[in-house]
Amino acid sequence: IFELSKICSYSSVRSALIxxxxxxxxxxxxxxxxxxxxxxxxxxxxxxSVGETALCTIAILI
Structure with missing residues (x-):
């Protein structure tokens, strides 16, 4: 999944992966x-937007 997030050019897909x-x-x-x-x-x-999704996801997990 991390490899997909590195090579994917669509931010919506990277956000969904996060x-x-x-x-x-x-x-x-x-x-x-x-x-x-x-x-x-x-x-x-x-x-x-991907960074924001990552930050919100991490905040929810904490």
């Missing part, structure tokens, strides 16, 4: 936990 990763992190934290730094790195996406 939300789905947040859902996976909530349901299966031990599986997704090693990828947490990559999840947090989505905040610094080129598109501001």
């Amino acid at each position: 939300v789905s990763l947040g859902d996976l992190l909530l349901r299966h934290p031990n599986i997704i936990e090693p990828f947490t730094p990559q999840f947090y790195a989505q905040i610094h996406d080129i598109d501001l």
